[in-house]
Amino acid sequence: MSDPKPTEWRNFYGRRHGKTLRDSQREYLDHDLAALAPEGVSFAENPERAPVDPAAFFEGDREIWLEIGFGGGEHMVHMASRYPEIGLIGCEPFVNGVAMLLGKIRQAGVTNLAVYPGDARDLFDVLPEASISKAFLNYPDPWPKKRHHKRRFVTQGHLGPLARVLRPGAEFRVATDIPDYVRQTLEEVPRAGFVLEQESGEPWADWFSTRYEQKAIREGRPPHYLTFRRA
Template identity: 70%
Template sequence: MSDTPKSSFDPDPPRRNFYGRRHGKTLRQSQKGYLSEDLGDLRPRGITVEENPERRHIDPQAIFGDDRPVWLEVGFGGGEHMVHMAATYPDIGIIGCEPFINGVAMLLGKIRAARVSNVSVHPGDARDLMDVLPDASIQRAFLMYPDPWPKARHHRRRFVTPEHLLPLARVMQPGGIFRVASDISDYIRQAREEVPPAGFETILDTDQAWDDWISTRYEQKALREGRVPHYVTFRRL
């Protein structure tokens, strides 16, 4: 099978620039097995066609089989946080987006080990998923240790820009919670500036992790290297 993640939604998605890696080190045989055996069943499904046939939507109720609250994690990395949340809150459904196929394979292994079933995996760009999610369908969203794109000329590639935040605001419910964690002070600065104008208010801004937080490999690396993690919580207006 091909290890390249493909969109499961629009056969002719809008052309977008994509920055970052899709592949890393050669996958282990077990990871290739996770991708071939597990990924197909975990992709978001349930496309419905509205009155406008050009607009197709994923139905979150079809993904999880009921009307449970749906959460979204953008860029789940190795999947530690996503699986932890799924295990901690078994009555919610959580969709994770990640274009880096090695991270997808790592997540699938953790899903098997934890035996969580309230998860769905989009192995691609979060923008493609947000294109087909209905308005106000997401109750909570997470952006945990995103790619920092440290050079000033690359700041427009960060998730905390209108290109990403406005679609996120559209799919989030009023009162929905958006959490951002990063050890890069300039990333947090940009989040503070860019997220509220997209339709959010800041309700928590601290260097203390949330009560239900699990420390990820990225946070542990930041602490080893002397960087201070920061945690910001926004609420959809």
């Protein structure tokens, strides 16, 4: 699979800022983020888009996992705590979510995390082929209006680069409460080089329920859990 052609400008439709940050959250961003942010991902740091070895973000020889859009960071911190032997990279452009994650990292004391506060596509541009062993997409923005479905993550513009950086046999998990998102996921993900292993209403054994999922359940929207394997 050929490398994507990187571009310095690309459309981004989600929110980058929300409510005013608390003083403690500003402190996390000011004092903690720099030590956790991988170097060479942004265009300012790496305008030539030279490949970046994700193993360099962590100490020792580790499998590298990726969470795309970690929200408030509950699942990411849980997985890092449960699997201290792996290195977990999280991408999230929403500043408030990044601040929430940094607070949880402090509280949990986990050290096997890297945080990219931006679009996952920037990371896809610089990661080497077949460098990621597992990926998570939990409760992504549903973009419910039909004319906005092209903005969903489960389109070929996102899935193709994801498939490139995943190792053959790597697991790709998707959790959502939106039936039409399930439909599009089942249609588009296999087209990008994945095989569906399981579609279930029951979560994975190591799943950690997020605040988004809990809200969906309260509002009567049952979760869907889909497991794919990179061919």
